[in-house]
Amino acid sequence: MTERSPEPTGDYTLGQIGEFGLINRVARTVPQGPAVLIGPGDDAALISASDGRVVASTDLLVEGRHFRRDWSSAYQVGRKAAAQNLADIAAMGGVCTALLVGLAAPADLPLSWAKDLSAGLADEAALVGASVAGGDTVGSETLLIAVTALGDLRGLAPVTRAGARPGDVVAYAGELGWSACGLELLLRDADGPKLAFARHRSPEPPYEQGPAAARAGATAMLDISDGLLADLGHIAEESGVAVDLDPEAFPIDDRLRETARKLGVEVLDWVLTGGEDHALAACFPADAGLPPGWSAVGRVVDRPAAQAPLVTVSGRAWQAAQGWDHFSR
């Protein structure tokens, strides 16, 4: 647009300020990380990829399915949207360098909501030295956030889902079950530990543990977004192996255990099948030694007969809903 309008005061809707107003008021005010060579405002961003490769992952968050505006603030939604993408980069062994963010929003969305979302995205990205380097905004009936994370392996080999071998130790870093607990409390409108609500609204993935696991020789790794059993199933599928977990090996917080008891829930159900904590799960050679912060919880075993489950707990299938499918629930 060639005309320039005076800066409005107070809160406006996106429909009032328009696309270019949003870009100028939000995108360009964000401080940029060291990897961003060209930031928002041009046809594309330019990001450093120091070792000649770039790790890239994209996720969509839809209002009513991945967040609710009455349960989470815009700032919390921003932190969560960034966190799940940063965790994907960490799960390859990388460090995020930049985010690109698409916002599809109804015209009546308050400008303040978009600004708070942007602040949440920026603060989460800043935890690893990254920033929001570009994006797009469009009008839409449905409020949706599309986040793409770019990252740098800094010379490390990528850790995929396909390298686990029988005999490897299965371990995780970060938290398990807290997000599921928070969701259950919100659904029941019940009281419980503040940590559960906080983690459901904004998980805190252990970003630094991704590169740490890669350096320690991890053979396979992923970020736990669909629940530990479902996600270890992906490693088992891709690696042509199976996994057996030891239910006694999980360090379970007393507050989580007590809340489960009060709600009549099996606490291991939250730990084994709860999604969205964005902990990391990885397999390590038996002789590798786990980096600090990782808990060994099982073993990689040989692939069983065709109909047998690929992930077992004490040798048996876990009797519960296994993970989350975005179209069926």
Next chain:
Amino acid sequence: MTERSPEPTGDYTLGQIGEFGLINRVARTVPQGPAVLIGPGDDAALISASDGRVVASTDLLVEGRHFRRDWSSAYQVGRKAAAQNLADIAAMGGVCTALLVGLAAPADLPLSWAKDLSAGLADEAALVGASVAGGDTVGSETLLIAVTALGDLRGLAPVTRAGARPGDVVAYAGELGWSACGLELLLRDADGPKLAFARHRSPEPPYEQGPAAARAGATAMLDISDGLLADLGHIAEESGVAVDLDPEAFPIDDRLRETARKLGVEVLDWVLTGGEDHALAACFPADAGLPPGWSAVGRVVDRPAAQAPLVTVSGRAWQAAQGWDHFSR
């Protein structure tokens, strides 16, 4: 998911096959370009960034705003979604290496629609040697496609919007006005040149002209998505200059001119303000010589007084709607 189900036959909806079914049936069947080191199916893709930098751009397309299922096939929507992102990479002087694609779709979307969309994205990307290397699928009331393009400058300096200098020649490569003509024909349910309908459904940006302009010393460049006048306004803003166009300099196809006459439209309105052709506009030093395929249509001039328009036609403001704002229309 650890269980494997038999391959269904016939058409299914996304709700029936689920997220993992979609990933397995669509994403993993796509052939990958040479820059893709790790493709779909892991936490993130890994893409070559040969000169240590990656160009990255993201765009959202919303049903009813950017495409209509009764006007465009899924294949055409896929080609268009890819084209507008590939054009952003070209407009920096780069070549696209990979796309990441997010699909937010109602559960009743036919699997065949998603497959055709994927084929359109893949075919357009293949024009420059790129491929769909990753993505995400989620359920949503609104059908939305989020495309992120990654690209490689191959050692060239990026061409931003900020380098135009008074005296530069303003030129464009590609087509102007055809998409606007096609949209007008569709809105009026009128007959007209096939090319107009085709270009509105799937533009054909001149991808190779981006790096060609960069090599020829272009001082500023962008892809024309909001209309030539509006987009040159961005260059004028960012470069601290103004632009004056010569209306006689535009090579206008006789079929376009004739269709405009029949509809009672000023053909230059389509050419100067029509969006979505994804031609490239650039400024070149007066002594640089334009690469083949570029048409000189104006000059960069000194920045005028504060209230004067930044982009003029024969020294005067163009009297028409200038461009497209995604929230106001």
